[in-house]
Amino acid sequence: MKTDTIAAIATAMTNSGIGIVRMSGDETFEIIQKIYKGKKEKYFQEEKGYTIHYGYIVDGEETIDEVLVMIMRGPHSFTGENTVEINCHGGVYVMKRILETVIKYGARPAEPGEFTKRAFLNGRMDLSQAEAVIDVIHSKNEYALKSSVSQLKGTVHQKIKKIREEILYHTAFIETALDDPEHISVDGYGGELKVVVDKLLEELKALLISSDNGRIIKEGIKTVIVGKPNAGKSSLLNVLVGEDRAIVTDIEGTTRDVLEESIQLQGISLNIMDTAGIRNTEDIVEKIGVDKAKEHANEADLIIYVVDASRNLDENDMEIIQMIQDKKAVILLNKSDLATVVSKDMLKSYIEKPMIEISAKEESGIKELEQTLKDMFFHGDISFNDEVYITNIRHKAAIQDAYDSLEKVNMSIENNMPEDFYSIDLLDAYESLGSITGETIGEDLVNEIFSKFCMGK
Incomplete structure (x- = not known):
């Protein structure tokens, strides 16, 4: 799928030693080719990824700034697309001037969070990891940073994925058995399923309890x-x-x-x-x-x-x-x-x-x-090696919905309801947990989440 090329200033809009202007999209290398001038002729379409090139950003005959240009090839980049980061001097005017030049030669201004949104849409990370990016940026203390980095590595993703896989297995078994009762029996399956559901409820309850400490870690x-x-x-x-x-x-x-x-x-x-x-x-x-x-x-x-x-x-x-x-x-x-x-x-x-x-x-x-x-x-020092802390209120709400759905499964088992009642509530739990990772979430909510990000992220 062809994507337009976006650009933004990725560092703070204040005078500092270094500034970064970031580009991502299909025409990234063509644009940098037009505005870069070095001692040697460069053909960025042919350059290796993760290489840095010293030179100048120019607009026609005008030299704007002395820079280092880092190129990253998709899909092995943050966004999954061809990406360039222009490391320039950190003056506000200089950064704005380079961004204007990048836009003049074919890029468009990025929307808030659009780089991370593209990473999510291109499968470079799930939604829980994408949300951890903004939590890393907003970390107020040591524990908040460790927790956010842990989620960025995929701890929440792995935990939710494991629970969803187990729910899906039993949902699929019930649906298959109902479609083919002659070959697959569900006699006594309610008791077997209750053992599984009770275990999953314990895991979800632990995550809900962790959200109390998670909120404190994140907010104070x-x-x-x-x-x-x-x-x-x-x-x-x-x-x-x-x-x-x-x-x-x-x-x-x-x-x-x-x-x-x-x-x-x-x-x-x-x-x-x-x-x-x-x-x-x-x-x-x-x-x-x-x-x-x-x-x-x-x-x-x-x-x-x-x-x-x-x-x-x-x-x-x-x-x-x-x-x-x-x-x-x-x-x-x-x-x-x-x-x-x-x-x-x-x-x-x-x-x-x-x-x-x-x-x-x-x-x-x-x-x-x-x-x-x-x-x-x-209770002493926190270890982020084997504990998952829920710090996002959206995640907590989704886990609570999944917990409620699994409790309904147990209620159906206790009341000897037909097996298709089990699968309805199992599927609801599966969908609720999928909203955490972004697998079952609407476009409007995705846009709302990423709109809270800063411009260059």
């Missing part, structure tokens, strides 16, 4: 700092961020709105919120802040409860303790640099959560907090 841990006024919440935020982002005073109720920051702790992202001190108050504005604090705490992945260990526990602390009983939380006994009246043993009589003595003022206990948070969410 939604973390809310709570405590009564003047417990040291804002001081803690400033220590974690590494600068004075929150106002710290001795006046109670200084923090009235939610202050949000994103920070990195040992390779994981915390989207952290400093909230108003929780207490009963007649101040209308402060009360709004307290209500917001409770609302955010209810939606949080993690709550950091800061206790002022230099003051006795009161009804405000009791309210917070009750609020976090069923949440993932860590309790910090702050102001350990002062004479303390609240101990871990005292708190343990009310609640069982990880507890750490800290001093936000002297920045002590912070390393222990970092390790505790890492252990709470990832």
Whole structure:
């Protein structure tokens, strides 16, 4: 199939040392032939793939820039098509000028994500791998990058492919048996199929459970700092961020709105919120802040409860303790640099959560907090060698649909329904999982997915 030639700037549109203009399509080599000038005559149609050529980009008699031109021959390229990458100086004007020249001689501007879309359409990667490309670009931390690279290598693809193959085998067997009952019997097949379906349900459930950690890996841990006024919440935020982002005073109720920051702790992202001190108050504005604090705490992945260990526990602390009983939380006994009246043993009589003595003022206990948070969410170091994490909400929805369909198969087996009921729901599960890899997905959704990509990718 003949494809038109697309072009785009593949590096950031800012002045830098190097810039890349990328072309892909049937006329790629003809276009570069027209605008390249080197010391020796080059015939790019005859040059070997994965070679680099030093010279200049020219527009007629005008020399635009000194460049290195890398050529890649289809189908052994990212897009599966003939591809050229022009490595030029990274000035914004220079890159735009080269792109304009490429377009002038026959290419057209690429749409967002069109290079990766062509890689998908040409069978160079499945849809889950294509989506991992954008996740690699948007990775915010070490774990997100490792997870995205793992998916780019095909871990999700392989897992889904294996499950789909098993579903398809049993669907085909049932359909064949129904078409040829004289030679193939399905007597007692329901019991045999239930064993298979139960195993597949376990695998899908594990993937769904992984999506909780997967979301945290990709988006970060939604973390809310709570405590009564003047417990040291804002001081803690400033220590974690590494600068004075929150106002710290001795006046109670200084923090009235939610202050949000994103920070990195040992390779994981915390989207952290400093909230108003929780207490009963007649101040209308402060009360709004307290209500917001409770609302955010209810939606949080993690709550950091800061206790002022230099003051006795009161009804405000009791309210917070009750609020976090069923949440993932860590309790910090702050102001350990002062004479303390609240101990871990005292708190343990009310609640069982990880507890750490800290001093936000002297920045002590912070390393222990970092390790505790890492252990709470990832049970130690994450290994991406044998675990698949679902980080894409579209994938999670498709897996959930497949899970529901397989549960219907079990329901049909338990109710002694005819075998063709089994195959209907098995096929639904097969189709749902196929949407992850792109084998059963409409053109509109494909276009929507790739429209979120950056222009040169």
